[in-house]
Amino acid sequence: MNDGADTTRRDASTPITADIRLSVNRTEYPITVDTRETLLDTLRERLDLIGAKKGCDHGQCGACTVLVNGRRVKSCLTLTVTLGEEEITTVEGLADGDTPHPLQTAFVENDAFQCGYCTPGQLCSAAGMLAEAAAGWPSVVTEDVSTSPRLDGREIRERMNGNLCRCGAYVNIVAAIAEVAP
Structure with a gap:
């Protein structure tokens, strides 16, 4: 019985698209x-x-x-269509023109990378982590949640635990972040 409802089926391979305006690295x-x-x-x-x-x-x-708006996100899990009103910063946007971000300088000075594959994600995560700590957000290892966390090695390792380095450059990554941390 046809009650007038649209029974057209969309082929699952046919994309549904959306027009959005992305703001990435201030562009x-x-x-x-x-x-x-x-x-x-x-x-x-x-x-x-x-x-x-x-x-x-x-x-x-x-x-x-x-x-995304200064907060760390895994871009492989984030749908682009949800970000039309957000400010996205990639590793390419961390620098201020020709002046590297302090984390980028510290990573080079501390030899905090080997193959470099994870480095962009490490840098963005570190930048987001420093902002979280500056805002007073505790981590699971923060001893006194009533004060701003002290970014020692233990605190940095906990906050960066979602970023893996296949080469094992963790000691130097922590040292580089500690150098920049307040």
């Missing part, structure tokens, strides 16, 4: 995206911002970490 990009498209794929494949890496594609390694 506006009008773009049409598939509603299933991840931010990582948009950044790498459509905007040619290849700093964020596709490591595990499951949000477990942190190589794809970027900042």
Whole structure:
């Protein structure tokens, strides 16, 4: 019986798209995206911002970490269509023009990378982590949650635990972040 309802079925392979305006590294990009498209794929494949890496594609390694409104997100798990009103910062946007971000300088000075694959995600995560600590957000190892956390090695390791380094440069990564931490 046909009651007048639309019974047209959409083929699952037919994309549903949305026109949005992305703000990435202080630049506006009008773009049409598939509603299933991840931010990582948009950044790498459509905007040619290849700093964020596709490591595990499951949000477990942190190589794809970027900042959205200053907060850390795994771009492989974030749908681009949800970010039309947000400010996205990738590793390419951490520097101030030709002046590297202090974390970038500290990573170089402390030899905090080996192959470099995880480094963009490590840098974005560290920048977000420093902002979280500056705002007074405790971690699971913060001893006194009534004061701003002291960013010692234990605190830094806990806060960076979502970012893996296959080369094992953790000691130098922690040292680099500690150098920049207040």
